[in-house]
Amino acid sequence: MKGLPDPGRRRMTYLNQLRQLCALGCLMITFGSFSPTLDASDADWTVERLMALVREQRKPSVGFEEAIYSSVLTEPLKARGVLRFTPPTTLEKLVTDPVQERYVIQGDRVTIENPRKGVTRTLSLGAYPALRSFVEAFRMSLMGEAAQLKQLYEVTLEGTPAKWTLLLRPLDLEAKSVLDYLLFTGSDGRISTIAVRSPDGDRTVTTLLWGARQ
Amino acid sequence: MRQRYGVGALWLLAMLLGLWLVVTKVVVHSELGDLLPDGTTAPQRLLLTQLRSGQAGRMLLLAIEGGNPDELADTSNALRERLQATGHFVFIANGNQAVERRDWDILFRWRYLLSPQVGPESFSSQSLRHTLEQRLDDLRSPLAPVIKPTLREDPTGEALAILAAVSPAETPASHRGAWMSRDRSRALLVAETLATGFDADAQAQVLQHVRALFASLVGASPFRLHMSGPGVFAVEIKRTIEMEAWWLSMAAATLVLVFLYASYRSVTLVLLSAIPLTSGILAGMLAVQGWFGFIHGITLGFGIALLGVVDDYPIHLFSHLTARGSAGEVIRAIWPTMRLGVLTTTIGFASLLLSGFPALAQLGVFAVVGLLTGAAVTRWILPLFVPDGFVPRHAWAGYASTLQRVSRMKPLVPVAVLLASSALLWSHTPIWQTDLADLSPVPERQKQLDHELRQELSAPDVRDLLMIEGPAEEAVLQAGETVMPEIEQLRRDGVIAGYDLISRYLPSHRLQQQRQQSLPESHVLERNVETAVKGLPFTAGLFTPFIDAVDGARSQSPAGRTLFEGTALGMKMASLLFEQQGQWIGVVPLRAVEDRQRLKQIVTGWNVPQVGYVDLKEESNRLMTDYRDRTFSVVLWGGLAIAVILAIALKSFKLVGPVFLPILSALIVMVALVNASGESLSLFHVATFLLVIGLGLDYALFFNRSEGTAEERAHTVYGLFVCATTTILVFGVLATSTIPVLHAIGLTASVGSFCCLLFTGLMAKDKVHASG
Numbered sequence: 002m003k004g005l006p007d008p009g010r011r012r013m014t015y016l017n018q019l020r021q022l023c024a025l026g027c028l029m030i031t032f033g034s035f036s037p038t039l040d041a042s043d044a045d046w047t048v049e050r051l052m053a054l055v056r057e058q059r060k061p062s063v064g065f066e067e068a069i070y071s072s073v074l075t076e077p078l079k080a081r082g083v084l085r086f087t088p089p090t091t092l093e094k095l096v097t098d099p100v101q102e103r104y105v106i107q108g109d110r111v112t113i114e115n116p117r118k119g120v121t122r123t124l125s126l127g128a129y130p131a132l133r134s135f136v137e138a139f140r141m142s143l144m145g146e147a148a149q150l151k152q153l154y155e156v157t158l159e160g161t162p163a164k165w166t167l168l169l170r171p172l173d174l175e176a177k178s179v180l181d182y183l184l185f186t187g188s189d190g191r192i193s194t195i196a197v198r199s200p201d202g203d204r205t206v207t208t209l210l211w212g213a214r215q
Numbered sequence: 216m217r218q219r220y221g222v223g224a225l226w227l228l229a230m231l232l233g234l235w236l237v238v239t240k241v242v243v244h245s246e247l248g249d250l251l252p253d254g255t256t257a258p259q260r261l262l263l264t265q266l267r268s269g270q271a272g273r274m275l276l277l278a279i280e281g282g283n284p285d286e287l288a289d290t291s292n293a294l295r296e297r298l299q300a301t302g303h304f305v306f307i308a309n310g311n312q313a314v315e316r317r318d319w320d321i322l323f324r325w326r327y328l329l330s331p332q333v334g335p336e337s338f339s340s341q342s343l344r345h346t347l348e349q350r351l352d353d354l355r356s357p358l359a360p361v362i363k364p365t366l367r368e369d370p371t372g373e374a375l376a377i378l379a380a381v382s383p384a385e386t387p388a389s390h391r392g393a394w395m396s397r398d399r400s401r402a403l404l405v406a407e408t409l410a411t412g413f414d415a416d417a418q419a420q421v422l423q424h425v426r427a428l429f430a431s432l433v434g435a436s437p438f439r440l441h442m443s444g445p446g447v448f449a450v451e452i453k454r455t456i457e458m459e460a461w462w463l464s465m466a467a468a469t470l471v472l473v474f475l476y477a478s479y480r481s482v483t484l485v486l487l488s489a490i491p492l493t494s495g496i497l498a499g500m501l502a503v504q505g506w507f508g509f510i511h512g513i514t515l516g517f518g519i520a521l522l523g524v525v526d527d528y529p530i531h532l533f534s535h536l537t538a539r540g541s542a543g544e545v546i547r548a549i550w551p552t553m554r555l556g557v558l559t560t561t562i563g564f565a566s567l568l569l570s571g572f573p574a575l576a577q578l579g580v581f582a583v584v585g586l587l588t589g590a591a592v593t594r595w596i597l598p599l600f601v602p603d604g605f606v607p608r609h610a611w612a613g614y615a616s617t618l619q620r621v622s623r624m625k626p627l628v629p630v631a632v633l634l635a636s637s638a639l640l641w642s643h644t645p646i647w648q649t650d651l652a653d654l655s656p657v658p659e660r661q662k663q664l665d666h667e668l669r670q671e672l673s674a675p676d677v678r679d680l681l682m683i684e685g686p687a688e689e690a691v692l693q694a695g696e697t698v699m700p701e702i703e704q705l706r707r708d709g710v711i712a713g714y715d716l717i718s719r720y721l722p723s724h725r726l727q728q729q730r731q732q733s734l735p736e737s738h739v740l741e742r743n744v745e746t747a748v749k750g751l752p753f754t755a756g757l758f759t760p761f762i763d764a765v766d767g768a769r770s771q772s773p774a775g776r777t778l779f780e781g782t783a784l785g786m787k788m789a790s791l792l793f794e795q796q797g798q799w800i801g802v803v804p805l806r807a808v809e810d811r812q813r814l815k816q817i818v819t820g821w822n823v824p825q826v827g828y829v830d831l832k833e834e835s836n837r838l839m840t841d842y843r844d845r846t847f848s849v850v851l852w853g854g855l856a857i858a859v860i861l862a863i864a865l866k867s868f869k870l871v872g873p874v875f876l877p878i879l880s881a882l883i884v885m886v887a888l889v890n891a892s893g894e895s896l897s898l899f900h901v902a903t904f905l906l907v908i909g910l911g912l913d914y915a916l917f918f919n920r921s922e923g924t925a926e927e928r929a930h931t932v933y934g935l936f937v938c939a940t941t942t943i944l945v946f947g948v949l950a951t952s953t954i955p956v957l958h959a960i961g962l963t964a965s966v967g968s969f970c971c972l973l974f975t976g977l978m979a980k981d982k983v984h985a986s987g
Contacts, residue, residue, distance in 0.1 A: 022658075029978050058951065069354060069359075070353060071354065071363075071369070072754070073354075073363070073366060073753060073754055073757055074752045074754065075753065075754050075755075076750045076752045078351065078354060078355050078752065080355055096355075100352065100355075102352075102356065104356070104357055109390065111357065113356065113357070115352070128859075129816075136357065179360045199360060199363075201363070203363070
């Protein structure tokens with residue numbers, strides 16, 4: 002471990018590892034234009050209305066369960082925890098099981114805390130286009146920001162207010178290389194599942210537990 | 216008469232030829248690097264190499280202002296992309312930069328030899344188990360997409376470890392991935408130009424290109440671009456030199472012409488006096504071009520002013536002209552005195568050649584050749600042009616009585632010398648200048664900007680470094696590895712804030728082979744991986760590419776510098792490790808050194824003889840001090856030589872005293888005056904001493920010349936007064952220069968020639984008065 006002598010340096014260099022790797026050949030996301038693909042038969046049920054509902058029925062925090070399905074894994078990786086929103090732009094993901102971990106997305110910055118390893122690192126989304134597409138989609142959906150969402154994704158809303166699916170496909174080439182789609186399901190202003198699929202077929206499915214006590 | 220026209224025509228022809236040669240052949244340079252010496256010690260040579268072509272010299276710092284952080288970040292990114300496309304730069308970084316694809320490929324292929332993590336225990340089943348558990352955590356985190364692509368081939372993250380090692384340890388503040396100043400008011404970029412920092416022409420082109428790109432990028436929006444770095448300084452200095460060389464010569468020439476006209480009210484005289492002057496300038500330029508292959512802008516600007524001294528010779532001639540004798544007769548009569556003056560002044564200028572400092576050597580050649588030519592032209596050609604019976608009128612008639620009054624104040628001389636000496640003793644201004652920075656012509660505002668940007672960017676300030684010497688590349692690399700933990704300790708202890716070291720990028724062959732030997736055999740690793748993944752949810756056979764890669768690395772030949780040729784990392788390596796005169800040198804730039812004395816002690820305490828601490832500033836100051844001392848001894852020897860020649864020429868040692876004493880007194884008072892003006896003496900002041908001695912001798916010789924009548928004597932004195940005034944004017948103009956070198960010479964020479972005139976005049980043996 003020559004050259005990485007103390008935790009301070011290790012933290013620093015780990016950040017750099019990620020930065021370097023992510024930045025490989027990457028370009029900044031350029032904002033594409035949005036072309037509406039809404040179902041014309043249900044003119045009333047729009048992304049804007051859904052987002053308004055999401056904002057209305059938003060709770061300061063909600064529990065979640067998450068399962069990661071990957072070709073490199075024999076069984077899904079599971080995790081549980083709590084999502085917290087602090088308007089306007091702060092989103093916190095607190096994993097309590099199987100390990101303690103905390104991610105805070107605040108504006109442009111992502112802070113990752115791992116108390117078990119005693120490691121805290123902060124990343125700038127600008128330097129991580131790959132992360133940015135996930136994080137922004139997550140945050141915008143949960144925060145109910147329709148206009149911003151449409152700038153970054155091809156947005157398809159289907160179903161009825163009582164049972165809807167919202168499909169987000171990245172517009173940007175760079176984002177497409179790391180993200181196939183995001184699929185939200187829910188009823189009214191409550192998101193029940195979020196599925197994230199990457200181009201290699203790996204998926205993360207998050208179920209929000211609205212009834213659970215926080 | 217016919218001979219007169221013949222010689223005149225020949226001179227004209229020679230002038231035209233000279234002019235043609237000057238126009239077609241003379242190359243004018245303005246790069247300061249061309250004027251730097253070669254250095255005598257290893258650290259000095261290193262310093263000069265670094266200055267001339269080192270990475271530090273090629274660094275360009277950029278700052279964008281005038282928008283909110285988001286806008287600044289976007290502009291920074293756009294500018295970086297555009298700059299990259301220009302091909303002017305080795306690299307440009309603004310925070311979003313990536314490792315070049317080619318570098319990444321090499322690092323990835325040689326990861327098991329290059330990774331600082333690889334050791335004997337790295338691939339044991341326990342250690343593998345630990346890393347694989349970490350990878351599971353990573354997969355669960357938002358960073359999963361970053362980890363996944365290399366998981367199969369490099370589960371232990373060696374490539375990332377290498378990247379970590381080669382990435383700068385401290386990075387500036389950033390916003391949306393773009394580097395920012397701490398208050399987010401400036402976006403920051405760092406670039407390394409292909410052109411060296413001293414190549415002012417190439418740098419000017421780069422800067423112009425950058426400005427144009429920036430202007431087209433931001434359009435009418437209120438963004439501003441600031442640039443700093445050695446290249447920017449070089450361009451600025453070049454511009455200043457070119458501008459000043461031009462206007463200083465113009466101003467000096469105009470002043471001299473106007474003054475000459477005012478003194479003699481004769482256009483003919485002014486025109487005639489231009490004959491030796493122009494001849495001297497042309498000859499001087501051609502001589503420098505022939506000797507050095509180029510003439511520097513500073514030489515030109517200074518040299519032309521210097522040749523204002525040449526003007527003394529025609530003035531001597533004119534001031535002795537009377538209605539009785541022809542110009543030819545007059546020049547023959549005063550020639551012995553003039554010749555002696557020429558000889559001594561030439562010795563003074565020739566000493567500049569011996570200083571060993573290229574800048575001064577050029578001046579020396581220019582001045583010696585120009586002076587001799589000017590004198591020769593005055594002796595043999597000028598008289599032919601002087602119309603028969605031409606006697607210049609002297610503009611101020613009342614000077615003779617004034618002169619008499621002045622010469623009664625002889626006792627003033629010792630008083631002045633005494634005052635000057637005590638002023639020097641009690642002065643708060645140090646006599647000698649030791650800080651080279653005071654000689655830098657870069658404006659304070661530019662230096663301030665440079666300092667700010669370097670602080671914000673954590674860029675080295677090009678002052679402190681460690682130097683690792685070895686007979687071969689491998690030796691330097693091994694020495695670098697030996698001291699790397701020590702240097703890291705320095706950083707942790709806060710002795711330095713940061714460093715860069717070749718060993719971060721390139722391990723020695725020895726170390727790479729050690730790592731290679733620690734790699735397990737294929738079947739061992741297979742077993743270890745099997746044990747490690749037990750109970751973890753990784754699919755079977757997932758890490759086969761990893762096992763194969765480690766096996767392949769066992770027979771890989773070590774990675775060398777040449778692999779990286781032409782890549783960004785390769786350039787980095789080349790700047791940190793290079794060959795210089797058969798020796799290999801590793802350079803370790805240090806950042807923010809708190810206590811240099813302590814650092815020096817610690818480094819000496821390591822007991823690694825190949826490694827030494829170099830304070831470039833101290834080194835460059837020492838360099839200048841060395842040259843100054845050398846020049847000083849040249850001045851002393853030169854003074855002695857002049858005295859001996861005087862004694863021989865005057866055939867008496869007794870006469871040397873009266874000639875030399877006023878000059879010595881003048882020198883002391885001059886030094887005191889320069890010091891009182893708040894300036895310490897540098898190499899360039901000292902070099903001017905001999906010039907002052909030469910000028911003073913010229914005055915002294917003519918003052919002490921036996922003259923026939925009181926009228927002739929008065930003419931001589933008037934001539935001397937005109938000579939000295941032109942000299943003072945010319946060097947006074949030079950003293951207004953913002954280029955410290957020219958300022959130093961101008962100030963010293965103008966003050967010096969004034970003192971010389973005054974003192975030689977006061978102390979002259981007044982033969983005329985004695986006889987009349």
